[in-house]
Amino acid sequence: MSVTVLSRRGFLDTIFSAGALVLSAPLVSEAASKADAAAWHPSVYLGIETDGTVLIVSHRSEMGTGIRSVLPMLLADELDADWKRVKVEQAIGDTRYGSQNTDGSCSIRDFYDAIREAGASARLMLERAAASKWNVPVGECQVKLHQVVHEKSGKKAGLGELVKLASTQQAPKAAELKFKSPADYRYIGKDTPMIDADDIVTGKGQFGYDAKMPGMLIASIERPPVYGSSVAKVDDTEARKVAGVAQTVTLDKFQPPQMFKQLGGVAVLANSTWAAMQARKKLKVEWTASPNAEYESGAYKSKLAEAARKPQKVVRKVGDVDAALAGAAKTHEAEYYVPLLSHAPMEPPAAVAEFKDGKVVTWAATQNPQAVQEAVSEALGIKKEDVTCHVTLLGGGFGRKSKPDYVVEAALLSKKAGKPVKVVWTREDDIRFDYYHAVAAMYMKAGLDASGKTTGWLQRSVFPTIGSTFNADARYGQEFEMGMGWMDVPFDIPNHRAENGPAQNHVRIGWMRSVANIYHAFAVHSFVDELAHLAGKDPVQYLLSTLGPDRKITIPPEGDLKYWNNTMPQEKYPVDTARLRRVIEIAAEKSGWANKKPGNGRALGIAAHRSFLSYIAAVVEIEMGSDGKIRIPRVDFAVDCGTILHPDRVKSQFEGAGVFGASIARMGEITAANGQIQQSNFHNYPVARMNEAPRETHVHIVPSTDLPAGVGEPGVPPIPPAICNAIYRATGKRVRELPLKRHGLA
Amino acid sequence: MIRLKINGTSRQYEGDPDMPLLWFLRDNLELTGTKYGCGMGLCGSCTVHVDGKAARACVTPMKSIEGKNVLTIEGLSAKGDHPLQRAWKQCAVAQCGYCQPGQIMQAASLLKEKPKPTDADIEAAMQGNICRCGTYERIRKAVKIAAGVQA
Ligand code: FES
Ligand code: FES
Numbered sequence: 003m004s005v006t007v008l009s010r011r012g013f014l015d016t017i018f019s020a021g022a023l024v025l026s027a028p029l030v031s032e033a034a035s036k037a038d039a040a041a042w043h044p045s046v047y048l049g050i051e052t053d054g055t056v057l058i059v060s061h062r063s064e065m066g067t068g069i070r071s072v073l074p075m076l077l078a079d080e081l082d083a084d085w086k087r088v089k090v091e092q093a094i095g096d097t098r099y100g101s102q103n104t105d106g107s108c109s110i111r112d113f114y115d116a117i118r119e120a121g122a123s124a125r126l127m128l129e130r131a132a133a134s135k136w137n138v139p140v141g142e143c144q145v146k147l148h149q150v151v152h153e154k155s156g157k158k159a160g161l162g163e164l165v166k167l168a169s170t171q172q173a174p175k176a177a178e179l180k181f182k183s184p185a186d187y188r189y190i191g192k193d194t195p196m197i198d199a200d201d202i203v204t205g206k207g208q209f210g211y212d213a214k215m216p217g218m219l220i221a222s223i224e225r226p227p228v229y230g231s232s233v234a235k236v237d238d239t240e241a242r243k244v245a246g247v248a249q250t251v252t253l254d255k256f257q258p259p260q261m262f263k264q265l266g267g268v269a270v271l272a273n274s275t276w277a278a279m280q281a282r283k284k285l286k287v288e289w290t291a292s293p294n295a296e297y298e299s300g301a302y303k304s305k306l307a308e309a310a311r312k313p314q315k316v317v318r319k320v321g322d323v324d325a326a327l328a329g330a331a332k333t334h335e336a337e338y339y340v341p342l343l344s345h346a347p348m349e350p351p352a353a354v355a356e357f358k359d360g361k362v363v364t365w366a367a368t369q370n371p372q373a374v375q376e377a378v379s380e381a382l383g384i385k386k387e388d389v390t391c392h393v394t395l396l397g398g399g400f401g402r403k404s405k406p407d408y409v410v411e412a413a414l415l416s417k418k419a420g421k422p423v424k425v426v427w428t429r430e431d432d433i434r435f436d437y438y439h440a441v442a443a444m445y446m447k448a449g450l451d452a453s454g455k456t457t458g459w460l461q462r463s464v465f466p467t468i469g470s471t472f473n474a475d476a477r478y479g480q481e482f483e484m485g486m487g488w489m490d491v492p493f494d495i496p497n498h499r500a501e502n503g504p505a506q507n508h509v510r511i512g513w514m515r516s517v518a519n520i521y522h523a524f525a526v527h528s529f530v531d532e533l534a535h536l537a538g539k540d541p542v543q544y545l546l547s548t549l550g551p552d553r554k555i556t557i558p559p560e561g562d563l564k565y566w567n568n569t570m571p572q573e574k575y576p577v578d579t580a581r582l583r584r585v586i587e588i589a590a591e592k593s594g595w596a597n598k599k600p601g602n603g604r605a606l607g608i609a610a611h612r613s614f615l616s617y618i619a620a621v622v623e624i625e626m627g628s629d630g631k632i633r634i635p636r637v638d639f640a641v642d643c644g645t646i647l648h649p650d651r652v653k654s655q656f657e658g659a660g661v662f663g664a665s666i667a668r669m670g671e672i673t674a675a676n677g678q679i680q681q682s683n684f685h686n687y688p689v690a691r692m693n694e695a696p697r698e699t700h701v702h703i704v705p706s707t708d709l710p711a712g713v714g715e716p717g718v719p720p721i722p723p724a725i726c727n728a729i730y731r732a733t734g735k736r737v738r739e740l741p742l743k744r745h746g747l748a
Numbered sequence: 749m750i751r752l753k754i755n756g757t758s759r760q761y762e763g764d765p766d767m768p769l770l771w772f773l774r775d776n777l778e779l780t781g782t783k784y785g786c787g788m789g790l791c792g793s794c795t796v797h798v799d800g801k802a803a804r805a806c807v808t809p810m811k812s813i814e815g816k817n818v819l820t821i822e823g824l825s826a827k828g829d830h831p832l833q834r835a836w837k838q839c840a841v842a843q844c845g846y847c848q849p850g851q852i853m854q855a856a857s858l859l860k861e862k863p864k865p866t867d868a869d870i871e872a873a874m875q876g877n878i879c880r881c882g883t884y885e886r887i888r889k890a891v892k893i894a895a896g897v898q899a
Contacts, residue, residue, distance in 0.1 A: 066843030066881045195837065202845035203836045204828040205781015205821035209846060212780040220775075245764065275784075276764065276771040348785055348793060348846040348880040397783070397846025398880050429786045650840055654883070658843055661882025684790040684878065692874050692884040699885060 004028075004176040005123035006045075007169065013098060017091045018049040018057060023127070023165045025049075025173065027120035029100040029113065045098065046116040048077060048124055054148065054162030056083045060090050061099035062109045063369050064198065065347075065399035066658070067714050068651035069109045071196040073117055075189045076647055080121025080182055083161070084148035085189055090197055095371025095391035103370040105404045105513070106568070107614040107712025110647060114710050122179040124168075131167035132159055147188075193650040198395065210352040210367025210394045215422035218354055219248050221415050222278040222426060224285050225267035225435050226255075228677035229509050231292035232266045240284035241270055246277030250285070251418045253411070258474040260510055262377040264411045265435060271419055275426060292677060297508035299341070299441070299673035306443035306505060307337055309464045314503035315478060317560050318489045321497035326458025330449025334536055336529055338446070339739040340521040340722075342672035343439035344681070345514050346689055349397020350432040355412035356422035361388040362413045367396045369404035377406050378413045389413075400515040400662075405437050430682040437512025438672055440465040444525035449497075454537025456548055458497040461529075463488060463522060466507035477504035479518070485566025487522035487613060487719065490557050492579050493530070494550020508677065515662060516718040519613045523719035524726075524740065527609035531727040532736065541727065542590045542608055552580035568615050568712070575615045575709065581642050584704060585619040586610045588640035592702050593621035600731040604635075607728025609720035614712025617642040617704075620660075620720040622696070624728040631748050632729060634664060637696040639717060644708035653701040656717040660699045663721020665690040668748035669741050694748070750814050754779070755823025765811035769803075770794045772810055773820060781821035781849045785878065792877030795850040795857075796820045802857035821849035824856060832856055835894040843881035851877050855891045864897050 008014070008024045018024050026045035049057040058077050064070035070090060078088045093099050101112070125145045132150035133140035136157050143152050149160050184191065201207040226232055232255035241250060248271045256263035268285055272278035327333055353366035355378070362382065368374050371391035379386040396403055408425050415423040427435075442465035449458035467483060469476030479488070479502045488500055514520075534544030554576040557565035567575060589608065590596070598606055603626035610619035623636040637660045646652050669688045673680045681687035726737045729747065742748035750761045754777065761772055768787075773779040773796070785793030787806045794805040797819040824830050832852050842848045851874070858865055858873040865873070870891050879887065892898065 064844075066845070068843075193840070195840065196842070198845065199837050199840070199842060200828060202842045202848050203833040203852060204824075205779075205849040207845050208780070209783075211784060212774075214778075274767075274771060274775045276767045276775070279787075280764075346880060348791075348844065348878065349783070350785075395846075396844060398844045400880075426784075429788075429791075654840065654843055654886070657885055658882035661879075661884065683788055684786050685788070689878060689880055690882070691876075691878060692888070693871050695882060695884045697885070 005119055005173045007173045013096055014047060017059060019051055021052045021165065022049040023169045025120055025124055027116040027123065029116045045100065046113060046120050048120045050124065050161055050165050052162050052165050054087055054160050056081065056088045056161070058088060058090050059093045061093040061102050063104040063393050063396055063399070065104065065369060065396035065403065067655060068196050068648060069104065070198070072648045072651060073109065073113060075194055077117045077121045079187050079189045080118050081125050082145045082147060085194065087148055092393050095375045097372060102372050103404055104399070105369050105401060107715045108568070110710045111615070111712065118181055119176065119179060122181050123174050126174045126179060127168045127171050128161055128164050130171060131164040135159070135167060190647050191649060193648065207395050209349050209397045210365070211349055211397070211426060213354045213365035213394055213424065215354050215356055218422035218424050219271040219273060219419055220275050220278045220424050220426060221269045221271045222282040222428065223253070223267050223269040223411060224282050224287055225265045225431065226289050228289065228292045229294045231289040233268055233287055234290045235288040236268050237286040238268070241281040244277055244281035244284065246274050247272045247281045249419065251415055253414060260471045262373060262406050262410065263381065264407050264414065269415055271415065271423060279428065294508040295677040297674045297677040299675070302441070303339060303443065306441065306464045307339065309503040309505070310337065310443045310445035310462045314462055314464070314501040316499060317484045317502050317563055318498070318500040318557065319560060323458045323460050323497045323499040326497035327447060327449040327460065330457060331452040332450045332536065333447065334533060335445070335447040336532060336738055338444040338525040338528060340442050340524055341670070341740065342441040343514060343666060343670045344433050344436045344672050344687060345400040345402035346433060346687065347398030347400055347402050350427040350429055351403065351408035352424065352426045353409040353412045354422055354424035355409060355416045357382065357413055357417040360384055363390045364409055364413060365392045365394055366406065366409045367394050367403055368406050368409060369396065369399045370406065373404065374406040374409045377410050381410045381414055382417060401513040402436065405512055429684070433681050433683065433687050434679045437471065437510040439514035439520065440468070440511050442521035444521065446525055446529040448529070448533055450533065450537060454539060456495050456533055459493065459495045460499050461491070461526065462501040462503060463525070464503035464505050465521065466505045466511050468511050468513055470507040470511055477506060478502055481563050482566045483518040484563055486518035487526060487611060488518065489560070489563070489565050490577055490612070491526055492555055492577050492582060492612065493548045495548070509674065509679070516613060516715040519611065519719040520666060523609065523611045524722050527611065527720065527723035528726055528738065531723070531730065535730070542586065542595055545586060545608065545610065546583060549579050549583055552583060554578050570615060577612060581617040582610055582612055585617050585640035585642050588702050588704065589619035589621045589638050592640065592700060593623070593638035595621060603732055605728045605731035607724045607726065607731060609724040609727060611716070611719045613716040613719055616711040616713065616716040618716045618720055620724045622721065622724040622728050624725060624732060626732055630746055632742065634696040634725070635698065637699045638702065639699065640702045640704065642704040642706055643713050644706050644711045646703065646710070649703060652703060652713050655713045656701045657699045659717025660721055661690050661695040663718045664695055664725070667722040667725045667740060667742055668694060669743045671741050750810050752813050752816050752818060754818045755820055761810050766809050768806050769796070769808040769810060769813060769818065770805035773805060779820050779822050783846055783850060785847065792854055793847050793850040795853040795877065797853060797857055800860060802854050821853055824852065830856065831894040832859070832890065835890040838893060839886045839890040841883050841886040841890050843883055847877065847879045851879065851887055858891070859895055864895055865891065
């Protein structure tokens with residue numbers, strides 16, 4: 003499918019002026035998979051204005067990865083535009099952009115082809131326009147830094163001058179396009195600065211919390227402290243006495259499943275943030291009973307662990323594990339545990355919305371503006387097209403902000419108040435009412451032969467599934483959760499079985515940066531390290547030998563489960579052990595593994611994990627302080643993410659993943675008692691600070707021309723096991739339950 | 749009535765004297781570069797200078813700053829070219845950017861007190877500022893570049 007010139011462009015009219023040349027490049031894979039795509043193929047959009055300004059629509063949300071800069075940069079480079087004359091417009095939510103859900107580490111992977119096609123098509127059309135204007139062969143004309151040049155005659159024309167002529171042409175066919183060679187890139191691979199860098203260091207960046215609408219009220223909401231309960235009775239007398247308070251609104255209880263519906267509660271609407279927050283504290287609310295009131299983290303943990311000790315649903319089977327374990331020279335078993343976690347993005351959820359004449363306009367810090375359209379339209383009983391969602395910068399997302407319950411709150415409150423309403427979550431709201439990363443228990447058992455080789459491997463996980471957010475009866479891990487480091491353990495073990503047991507959720511469960519990989523990788527990569535020590539082998543050597551010979555593994559379906567593989571075909575993105583081996587070798591070499599023997603309370607630990615189609619190995623160096631707590635002087639990441647566009651943003655994502663992983667390992671823990679979440683702010687839900695983060699992170703990027711894969715998430719999973727593996731080598735203490743704070747180690 | 753100076757301009761406030769400076773800046777003056785992150789003095793997102801020293805605006809009640817000089821990220825430099833702002837861009841520190849105004853204001857106060865900070869000085873001064881995106885290593889580097897000490 004090829005690029006189209008858009009003459010009538012309806013929904014893009016606010017972005018491009020009438021005289022501009024506007025192209026859309028269809029997203030082939032998505033168009034093919036969506037039945038309703040025939041009318042208008044989801045596309046990438048590019049416009050060239052008559053004054054030469056190149057306008058690129060960024061349809062992905064910026065939450066810190068740099069995607070809002072890097073995708074337009076790729077387009078500008080393919081067109082050979084002058085980056086200084088490129089303007090990036092942030093798209094509103096609209097299915098015509100294809101998926102806008104900035105989640106799952108797939109922005110570059112999914113849009114790479116279409117973006118390059120858009121750029122190359124525009125370039126060819128401008129060259130053709132110049133050729134016809136000058137009456138010279140098109141092969142002699144070339145776009146060079148924002149102008150078309152005819153070398154022989156020395157003729158030059160700016161892109162803007164050629165727009166009118168170019169607009170009269172047919173768009174080129176895909177087969178006619180010539181792509182730039184990577185050697186000729188000006189911006190890609192060159193660490194070009196992010197477009198928002200100036201705004202951020204001067205405080206001008208506009209986040210969801212900063213959004214405003216004329217005449218708006220600000221709302222703070224008291225939500226049911228136990229999941230599933232609702233307002234029984236409310237006394238708002240004192241709250242309404244607070245100066246600046248306009249009204250209070252009781253929000254309805256949602257009907258399961260949860261989806262992205264709001265939680266209910268009582269909102270205070272006021273003319274200032276302070277008044278709303280203060281008055282809210284003066285509400286007297288009685289809540290209805292909830293079956294979740296018995297939820298207690300300690301008891302729940304025992305339940306999960308118990309289930310993990312019993313045979314459960316098989317999700318992958320190779321050989322005969324039971325026979326292998328029975329006949330093993332040595333067996334070893336271990337249980338692992340990772341608690342509930344909260345995303346805690348630096349900016350708590352916030353959005354402003356106005357309901358007027360049956361339509362909603364909102365400005366929201368959201369990873370997924372189309373989900374905003376859906377959730378708001380459902381909650382208000384209006385059409386999806388009647389919800390306009392503008393996207394602000396996001397002060398962090400990590401998956402939290404792809405769940406737009408807070409935008410629904412703002413829209414509902416605006417409808418009740420007859421005015422625009424901004425909903426601001428406090429940090430306490432954020433931590434007490436998250437869509438939590440699931441708590442998980444894992445049971446592992448292995449058998450070794452006399453030489454120390456692992457001959458049998460059994461793994462079981464039990465956790466409340468994200469599926470429960472969308473289907474209240476879901477109890478087992480979904481296909482995507484099983485596909486995250488569980489069905490796809492790449493070890494060369496002749497007898498191998500993976501299982502998954504059921505669990506009921508008592509809070510909202512959601513996806514957080516790298517999702518189920520977090521607990522699965524923790525168990526798998528801690529356990530293989532345990533086996534290395536049991537076999538008396540060096541952990542890196544043991545890991546490599548367990549990984550076995552270079553091969554591409556095809557994971558077969560098991561029962562009703564197919565191997566998820568990030569929705570990609572296994573032929574295109576196979577599980578390739580050669581790539582995993584290579585990153586292990588690089589990380590070991592660059593970290594100085596062979597020479598840095600454990601001693602003096604210092605040691606290295608390793609873990610290597612494939613997720614989001616990328617291959618990552620991390621070597622973490624830890625040092626035991628005299629206070630008995632760990633420090634992390636150094637992390638070495640070796641990363642193979644296929645083709646990459648912006649090495650520095652790749653590095654920064656891994657630096658960030660090292661810190662995020664350190665938070666999970668050291669101190670991340672959400673607990674519940676009497677159904678209520680016990681943490682509320684950074685004093686009791688701490689995250690890593692400068693002195694607790696890895697001090698130096700070295701990111702070694704494996705040069706690759708493979709298809710682009712994920713970057714934002716895959717750095718997280720190897721960090722907690724690598725830290726615990728290092729602690730074992732430094733101290734002989736094996737930590738199987740996170741966080742380290744519980745063990746006095748952080 | 750509370751009078752004070754914000755980025756050199758005289759301002760007046762009438763209202764709840766317990767309201768933190770943060771909301772005066774954000775809601776009343778629309779100076780939204782100062783961010784809310786915790787409201788408890790735990791994260792540093794709201795860091796401003798009060799009479800030249802770093803302070804957490806979220807726990808600084810209006811009644812406590814009568815007659816004082818407040819500097820926010822918007823007033824740190826006229827053209828966004830304070831040495832720290834330049835170093836921040838040079839090192840491409842920001843990821844989401846939400847914590848960064850607070851980080852920069854905290855670092856600016858450090859450099860005022862200690863123009864040539866050591867690693868330990870930086871760590872001690874910056875520990876109160878959380879960056880959930882994990883940009884700490886670059887923050888440390890940028891502070892050193894701005895201070896002209898070995899980075
Ligand atoms: S918002 Fe003030 S310290 Fe966190
Ligand atoms: S850059 Fe996102 S919180 Fe610091």
